[in-house]
Structures are given as C-alpha cells and as structure tokens.
Amino acid sequence: MSSVAMIEQTAGKGAARAAARKRKRNAGGAGANHRPGWVTYTILGVVLLISAYPLYYSFLLGTSDAQTIAQNPVPSLVPAGHFFDNMRRVLESDIQFWKALSNSVIVASLTSLSVVIFSTLAGFSFSKLRFKGRNALLVFVIATMAVPTQLGIVPLFIVMAELNWTGKLVAVIVPAMVTAFGVFWMTQYLEEALPYELIEAARIDGCSMIRTFWHVALPAARPAAAMLALFTFVGSWTNFFWPFIVLGSSNPTLPVAVQLLQASYFKDYSLILAGVTLSTIPLILVFAVAGKHLVSGIMQGAVKG
Amino acid sequence: MAVISPPDVAPDLEPAADRAPRRIAFRQRLGKWDVKLSPYLYISPFFLLFAIVGLFPLGYTAWVSLHEWHLIGGKGDFIGFENYSTVLHAAFFWTALRNTFSIFLLSAVPQVFLGLVLAALLDANLRAKTFWRMGVLLPYVVAPVAVGLIFSKMFADQSGLINTLIGHLGIDPIRWHADVLASHFAIATMVNFRWTGYTTLILLAAMQAVPRDLYEASVIDGASRIRQFFSITIPMLRPTIIFVVITSTIGGLQIFDEPKMFDQYGQGGADRQWMTVTMYLYELGWGSQKSFGRAAAVAWILFLIIIVIGLVNFSITRRISSAGSTAGRKSR
Numbered sequence: 001m002s003s004v005a006m007i008e009q010t011a012g013k014g015a016a017r018a019a020a021r022k023r024k025r026n027a028g029g030a031g032a033n034h035r036p037g038w039v040t041y042t043i044l045g046v047v048l049l050i051s052a053y054p055l056y057y058s059f060l061l062g063t064s065d066a067q068t069i070a071q072n073p074v075p076s077l078v079p080a081g082h083f084f085d086n087m088r089r090v091l092e093s094d095i096q097f098w099k100a101l102s103n104s105v106i107v108a109s110l111t112s113l114s115v116v117i118f119s120t121l122a123g124f125s126f127s128k129l130r131f132k133g134r135n136a137l138l139v140f141v142i143a144t145m146a147v148p149t150q151l152g153i154v155p156l157f158i159v160m161a162e163l164n165w166t167g168k169l170v171a172v173i174v175p176a177m178v179t180a181f182g183v184f185w186m187t188q189y190l191e192e193a194l195p196y197e198l199i200e201a202a203r204i205d206g207c208s209m210i211r212t213f214w215h216v217a218l219p220a221a222r223p224a225a226a227m228l229a230l231f232t233f234v235g236s237w238t239n240f241f242w243p244f245i246v247l248g249s250s251n252p253t254l255p256v257a258v259q260l261l262q263a264s265y266f267k268d269y270s271l272i273l274a275g276v277t278l279s280t281i282p283l284i285l286v287f288a289v290a291g292k293h294l295v296s297g298i299m300q301g302a303v304k305g
Numbered sequence: 306m307a308v309i310s311p312p313d314v315a316p317d318l319e320p321a322a323d324r325a326p327r328r329i330a331f332r333q334r335l336g337k338w339d340v341k342l343s344p345y346l347y348i349s350p351f352f353l354l355f356a357i358v359g360l361f362p363l364g365y366t367a368w369v370s371l372h373e374w375h376l377i378g379g380k381g382d383f384i385g386f387e388n389y390s391t392v393l394h395a396a397f398f399w400t401a402l403r404n405t406f407s408i409f410l411l412s413a414v415p416q417v418f419l420g421l422v423l424a425a426l427l428d429a430n431l432r433a434k435t436f437w438r439m440g441v442l443l444p445y446v447v448a449p450v451a452v453g454l455i456f457s458k459m460f461a462d463q464s465g466l467i468n469t470l471i472g473h474l475g476i477d478p479i480r481w482h483a484d485v486l487a488s489h490f491a492i493a494t495m496v497n498f499r500w501t502g503y504t505t506l507i508l509l510a511a512m513q514a515v516p517r518d519l520y521e522a523s524v525i526d527g528a529s530r531i532r533q534f535f536s537i538t539i540p541m542l543r544p545t546i547i548f549v550v551i552t553s554t555i556g557g558l559q560i561f562d563e564p565k566m567f568d569q570y571g572q573g574g575a576d577r578q579w580m581t582v583t584m585y586l587y588e589l590g591w592g593s594q595k596s597f598g599r600a601a602a603v604a605w606i607l608f609l610i611i612i613v614i615g616l617v618n619f620s621i622t623r624r625i626s627s628a629g630s631t632a633g634r635k636s637r
Binding site: 035036040041043044047048050051052054055057058061070071073074075118119121122124125126129130131134137141144146147148149150151152153154155156157158159174175177178179180183208209210213234237238240241245254255258259261262263266269272273276279280283284286287291292294295298299300301 | 336339340341343344345347348350351352354355358359361362363365366368369423426427429430431432435437438439440441442443444445446447448449450451452454455456458459461464465466468469470498502503506507509510513551555558559561562565566569571583586587590591597600601604605607608611615
C-alpha cells in the first residue's frame with residue numbers, strides 16, 4: 001500500500017493506479033494471475049446451493065403441514081403459511097422450548113466466558129513467562145487434543161451422580177470450562193501479539209503478575225479471544241452427546257429438546273422441522289454477523305497449527 | 306588513600322543493605338513468589354480440569370470395565386475381563402464396529418477430496434472472496450442433531466426428496482433406512498454436509514501458505530494447472546492433510562448424533578444396520594441393560610482402536626504424501 005502511495009506522490013495518479021492494478025493482479029491464487037472464469041463461479045454457486053438448501057428445506061417444511069408434506073416430497077420453493085401455527089405448537093409441546101433455549105444460552109455463554117479467561121491466562125503464561133517445564137507442559141497440552149475424552153463418559157456420569165449434578169446445568173458447564181484447543185490457540189496468538197516490552201514496562205511500574213495479565217495481556221489478546229469465544233459458543237450450542245446423557249429431558253438444552261420432538265411427533269414433520277428451524281435461527285444470526293471471523297479463525301488456526 | 310573501598314569490606318555491606326528496610330524486603334519476597342508461582346497458577350485450571358474430566362475418567366473406565374456395575378445399583382463384584390468377553394461375543398458389537406468404520410470411511414475420504422477440490426477453486430483471485438468462504442462454512446453452525454433430522458426426512462424411503470429426485474433420473478427408489486450401505490451413505494452425507502466446508506478452509510489456508518515462486522518456477526518449466534496441483538500443492542499440503550485425517554479419525558469413530566437422529570427410535574435401525582459403537586455404548590449403559598461395566602468395556606475397546614487407527618493413519622498419510630513429493634522432485 002505505502003509504495004503505491006509513494007508512486008502517487010512521485011509519478012502522479014495514473015502511474016499509481018497502474019501500480020495498484022498490477023499489485024492486485026499479482027496477489028492472486030495458485031498461479032492465478034487472472035480472475036477465474038465462469039466455470040469456477042458456477043461450481044461454487046452449486047456448492048453454495050447445496051450448503052444452504054437443506055436449511056431452507058427445513059424452513060419450507062416448517063411452514064407446511066403434515067398432509068402437504070406427505071403428498072409433495074419436493075416442497076414448493078415458496079413457503080406456505082403455517083409457520084407461526086407450527087411454531088406455536090412447538091412452544092406448547094412438552095419439550096419445554098423456552099427452558100431449553102435459555103439453558104442453551106446460559107451454557108454457551110458461561111462456557112465461552114470461562115474458556116476465554118482460563119485459556120488466555122494459560123496462554124499468557126505459556127507464551128510470555130519463563131518457568132521450569134514450560135515446553136514439556138505445552139507439548140502435553142497439545143497431545144491431549146488427540147485424546148478421545150468422550151469415551152470417559154461412564155465414570156464422568158458416575159462422578160456427576162455422586163455430586164448430585166445429573167439434570168443440572170453445572171454438569172455440562174464445568175467439564176467444558178477450559179479446553180486444550182483454547183490454551184494452544186491463545187498461546188500461539190499472544191506469542192506474536194504481545195511484546196515483551198509492554199510486560200516489562202508494567203512490571204517496572206510495580207504491577208503484580210495478575211495485574212500485568214489484566215491490564216496488558218488481556219487487552220492485547222482481545223481479537224483472538226473473541227474468535228475463541230465464537231468457536232466455543234458454536235461448539236457448545238451444537239453439542240448433544242453429553243447434555244443428552246447427563247441432563248435428560250427434564251432440563252434440556254436445545255439439541256436435546258429438538259431430539260425429543262422427533263421421538264414424540266415423528267409423524268408430523270412440519271412440527272419437527274419448525275422446531276429445528278427455530279433452534280437453528282440463533283446461530284444463523286450469529287453466523288450472519290460474525291461468520292467472517294469464523295472463516296478467518298479457522299484459516300489462521302490452520303496455518304499455525 | 307582510603308577513598309576506594311577495599312574488596313573485603315563489600316561482603317559486610319551487602320547484608321546490611323538487604324536488612325535495612327524490612328517492608329521492602331517483605332514485598333520483594335512476595336514479588337519473588339509472585340514471579341515464581343504465577344506461571345504455574347495460570348496454567349493450573351487446564352491441568353486440573355483435564356485431570357478430573359479427561360484423564361481420570363479414562364483411567365477409571367478401565368476399572369469400571371472389570372466390574373459388574375449397574376447404572377443405578379452401582380458397583381458389584383470384580384469379574385475380570387468378563388465384560389470384555391461378553392461384549393466381544395455380542396453380534397451387535399461387531400455390527401456396530403462395521404457400521405462405524407463404514408460410515409467413517411464414507412465421510413472422511415470424500416471430505417478430504419472434496420475439500421481439496423473446493424480449496425483449489427477458492428484459492429483463486431475470486432470476486433467476493435469472503436462471501437464464498439462463508440458460503441461453504443454455513444452448515445458448520447447447524448447442530449448435528451438438526452442436520453440429522455433434516456437429512457433423515459430428505460432421505461425418507463417413501464416420499465422422500467432424494468428418492469423423488471433420483472426417480473426423475475430414472476433410478477429406482479433406494480431404501481435408505483433399510484439397506485446397510487445406503488443408510489451408511491446417508492449418514493456419511495450428513496457428516497460431509499456439516500464438515501466439508503470446515504475442512505476446505507483449513508486446506509485453503511495451507512494452500513495460500515505455499516510459496517508462490519514454486520508455481521512460477523513450474524510455469525516456466527511448462528507445467529499445467531493440473532500438474533501444479535498434483536506436483537506442488539498436494540505435496541506441500543502434507544502436514545495439513547495428516548492433521549485433517551487424524552482429527553477426523555478421532556471425531557469420526559466416536560460418531561453418535563447423526564445416526565441417532567436417523568429414525569425416531571434412535572437405536573440404529575431394526576437390524577441395527579446403522580448403529581455405531583458409541584450408540585452401542587449408550588445402549589449398554591443407559592438402555593435396557595443399564596450395565597456400566599459393559600459400556601465401559603466398549604469405551605475402552607474403542608479408545609484402543611482410535612489410538613491404533615490414529616497411528617496407522619499417520620504412517621499411511623505420511624507415506625502417500627511423501628511418495629507424492631519425491632515423485633514431484635524426480636520430475637524436475
């Protein structure tokens with residue numbers, strides 16, 4: 001950018017524009033110095049349709065009624081008018097939709113918050129503080145990502161039963177309070193984003209470690225922390241296996257409640273898919289607002305990891 | 306001549322300076338402990354939690370699996386490996402294992418291939434880059450339970466969307482919920498629907514990190530786009546492909562949500578034709594048997610399988626992609 005600005009100053013606007021154009025062209029992909037043709041766009045368009053249609057299909061069936069669905073396997077592309085009717089039936093059914101929604105919000109928010117705080121704390125320590133065994137411990141953290149912890153559910157359930165936590169939200173929140181992925185992610189980020197000089201300055205000014213963390217590391221970690229929160233939120237919102245086992249149908253999160261719809265109303269797909277649509281809308285909204293951060297988060301994580 | 310202090314005076318002075326202001330010394334000591342302990346304190350939440358909800362349960366699973374253990378009744382007698390032999394003699398266990406592997410292969414393999422192709426398409430100088438990238442990622446925010454419900458309707462045996470569409474192409478309706486392979490294909494489709502975009506973006510990021518001068522050099526050597534893809538892109542992506550394959554192994558072999566949602570009973574079909582190992586584990590522990598001992602035995606077996614497959618995966622992917630890169634080098 002700056003060199004283009006310099007060309008503009010020294011050689012005039014036209015030359016600058018030419019330089020900018022040239023730069024843009026060279027910034028392309030795999031040997032792609034020119035824009036791709038319509039074939040690429042067509043294929044991508046089809047892919048986009050495939051990834052969006054099932055959601056729209058769910059919405060379409062959710063606006064319909066059981067009889068129409070039975071008669072027309074391929075729904076008309078225009079929504080029918082029964083969505084609010086179906087929605088009301090979902091809300092009035094015994095799956096406790098509102099409770100499930102608020103449970104999901106509580107679990108996802110608290111988990112995200114705690115994952116971000118503990119991961120940033122650990123990431124600060126791993127990336128910027130010197131202590132014995134640092135490298136070995138970090139390798140251990142990374143190695144734990146490959147452990148299929150889901151297979152420990154039997155004892156975990158026994159523990160939760162001992163604590164009298166079955167059916168309570170703590171049973172879902174506590175095991176998810178900090179993740180290896182989060183620690184690794186924040187370590188990677190803070191390594192680059194937080195200069196040692198800032199920490200030293202804070203220390204010289206007499207800050208304790210925890211104040212240094214709070215006033216220096218945490219603000220520097222903000223972009224990565226936001227992404228981590230986003231991923232944790234999505235993961236928690238869509239999580240099914242453990243909540244299903246430990247919460248049961250009396251105090252469900254959204255996926256558990258939606259699953260109940262199928263068990264009790266399997267003949268009426270308009271109702272089931274209206275429920276599915278309702279449970280999916282919140283995350284679609286999050287995606288519309290913050291989807292590009294999810295994209296760049298995945299891509300950054302991939303390059304570093 | 307007594308201006309410069311002789312060296313033997315210094316040791317006398319030092320402790321005096323250290324002792325003089327008591328408060329500061331105390332503070333310094335506090336600060337020293339702060340510096341020494343804080344790093345450990347800050348990483349401790351992860352290690353504590355992992356020990357309690359990760360490591361301990363896995364170890365304890367082995368202990369439970371050696372006992373008679375009832376969901377409600379609790380611990381019973383020590384019975385050695387009886388749970389293992391019961392499970393290994395159960396026909397459903399082998400069915401579940403077969404189904405899990407079949408579904409896993411049907412989802413992991415196409416996903417890597419599709420991901421590579423899509424990433425190659427996205428790795429071009431596209432207009433509205435972010436839009437297309439978000440487009441492929443959209444299914445990722447849909448819960449597997451929701452995906453399962455939507456697709457089980459689309460794959461309905463009678464009056465389902467897919468059967469009607471392939472009917473227009475002149476193909477006979479497929480019994481998605483009755484046939485073994487067809488049901489695996491349908492479930493793998495759900496997994497692919499949700500994860501292909503994610504995989505694509507990981508591979509895309511790795512592609513963009515490939516040094517551009519490699520491509521420029523290959524153009525001078527007269528390589529085509531296809532040749533570039535196989536001789537440069539794939540070999541350079543080796544670590545990323547290994548990463549993708551390993552993570553999808555760990556997740557894929559534990560699959561539960563999608564097959565659970567494939568019909569309203571959630572047991573994996575009349576003949577358990579799409580029951581996975583984790584579903585079997587659930588059925589043993591929380592279904593009619595309520596046998597935690599057997600469920601734990603299944604968990605431990607699956608754990609070992611995942612580790613073995615992970616290692617096999619690692620060596621195979623390594624060999625394939627290193628073979629690719631040596632081929633690429635030879636052709637130079």
